Amino acid sequence: MESRGHAVADPGEEACDSAELTERVTDFVRRRVMPCEPVLDAGGPAAAATLRELRDQAKENGLWAMPLPVELGGQGLPLRHYARLAEAEGASDHGPAALGSAPLLDVTMLQRHGSTRVRDHYLKRLVSGELRTCYAMTEPDVPGTDPFLTGTRAVRETDGSWTLTGRKWFTSSAADADLVTVLARTDGNTSDREGLSLLLVPTESPGFRLVRELPVLGAGGQWEIALDQVTVPDDHLLGERGQALTIARERLQLGRTLRCLRWLGQAQRAFDLMCARANSRTGSRGPLARHQLVQQHVFESLLALRTTRPLVHEAVGRLASGVDAHIEVGLAKVAAARLLQQVADAAVQVHGAAGLGPDTPLPALLRTGRAARILDGPDELHITSVARRVLRDYPA
Numbered sequence: 001m002e003s004r005g006h007a008v009a010d011p012g013e014e015a016c017d018s019a020e021l022t023e024r025v026t027d028f029v030r031r032r033v034m035p036c037e038p039v040l041d042a043g044g045p046a047a048a049a050t051l052r053e054l055r056d057q058a059k060e061n062g063l064w065a066m067p068l069p070v071e072l073g074g075q076g077l078p079l080r081h082y083a084r085l086a087e088a089e090g091a092s093d094h095g096p097a098a099l100g101s102a103p104l105l106d107v108t109m110l111q112r113h114g115s116t117r118v119r120d121h122y123l124k125r126l127v128s129g130e131l132r133t134c135y136a137m138t139e140p141d142v143p144g145t146d147p148f149l150t151g152t153r154a155v156r157e158t159d160g161s162w163t164l165t166g167r168k169w170f171t172s173s174a175a176d177a178d179l180v181t182v183l184a185r186t187d188g189n190t191s192d193r194e195g196l197s198l199l200l201v202p203t204e205s206p207g208f209r210l211v212r213e214l215p216v217l218g219a220g221g222q223w224e225i226a227l228d229q230v231t232v233p234d235d236h237l238l239g240e241r242g243q244a245l246t247i248a249r250e251r252l253q254l255g256r257t258l259r260c261l262r263w264l265g266q267a268q269r270a271f272d273l274m275c276a277r278a279n280s281r282t283g284s285r286g287p288l289a290r291h292q293l294v295q296q297h298v299f300e301s302l303l304a305l306r307t308t309r310p311l312v313h314e315a316v317g318r319l320a321s322g323v324d325a326h327i328e329v330g331l332a333k334v335a336a337a338r339l340l341q342q343v344a345d346a347a348v349q350v351h352g353a354a355g356l357g358p359d360t361p362l363p364a365l366l367r368t369g370r371a372a373r374i375l376d377g378p379d380e381l382h383i384t385s386v387a388r389r390v391l392r393d394y395p396a
Helices: 019-042 045-060 077-091 103-115 114-129 244-280 294-320 326-356 362-372 381-390
Strands: 133-136 153-156 164-170 179-185 197-204 208-213 222-232
Touching: 019 045, 019 103, 077 244, 077 294, 103 114, 103 133, 103 179, 114 208, 133 164, 153 179, 164 179, 164 197, 179 244, 197 222, 197 244, 244 294, 244 326, 244 362, 294 326, 326 362, 326 381
Parallel strands: 133 179
Antiparallel strands: 153 164, 164 222, 179 197, 208 222
16 A cells, blocks of 8 residues: 655755744735735725735735746745745735735646747736636536536637637636636537546637626625637647646646645634634633633634644645645545634634624634535545545455
């Protein structure tokens, strides 16, 4: 059976002093990003202006685009070391966008699988923050865990271009995106296990349309989009024709791990709020912190944090080393999603009615925790996938 121990870090990478940088990122997110969350959450022109201001501040403070390639305008921080910062950034949903790391998945995908024209025309503008991207995979009435049922089609025209027709939904940030990567069937019939491709679609293309916003437990940011005979140049095909799922799996491995890191940061934020509330809230019987049931919330939350963090960083280590990480990413994804929901719920309980209202970020954290158990594949998908891989290594 394969040994699945921790990957050994590069001595050169270990020499990087990340403690001071982590502290700077933490301070930036707490002092500058978090106070702006109500404006950023509301969207519209005020949110866009605030985000631009935060990005300018991040650039002035040397905190911009830390995990993105140096040759494109980023700082080239290796994944192992960026992981320590991703928790700090992720304590706010807006942290990655404000600090320029949000396009990491798209930049990585386009750099590896984009044509020369796509790389030359878009990559530096993505890293600078001039352009924004989104990813459209799931569709109405189609199980998100079964991409073979994708109904969106891309037809090759005689001039080599592609014409796309279909609908996608729960596409994050589609309203603000300049580019959307679309999963479409280019060959074969629905349910065939081959014939799916990825195409990069400029959202200004005729036929691209926002259908409606899809609030998630009351919060916006997700959209349904329509592609009505949208024409895309041939060189906007990503990778080889029919190789979408290979690229998507690569993207999902990194994407799920980044989400886990950000959920860790949000769980830590909820834990800190809970502990502060327990010490500061005093009733006729003294501070909440003296109550054993409150102490139990603190203990169980701390236990979940301390046991989940190593799982997530083990997944980071294997991804950074380029070895198979399916089991580690699956374990981390389920554990981190459960962690955020558990700790946010405990923090709400300790806050009482105040935890349900608009004066703390706890409702948003609780909402994210519940959605986390479905995003990037539901818990059930990862549980069965991990179990099957583990059982393969044992004799029948």
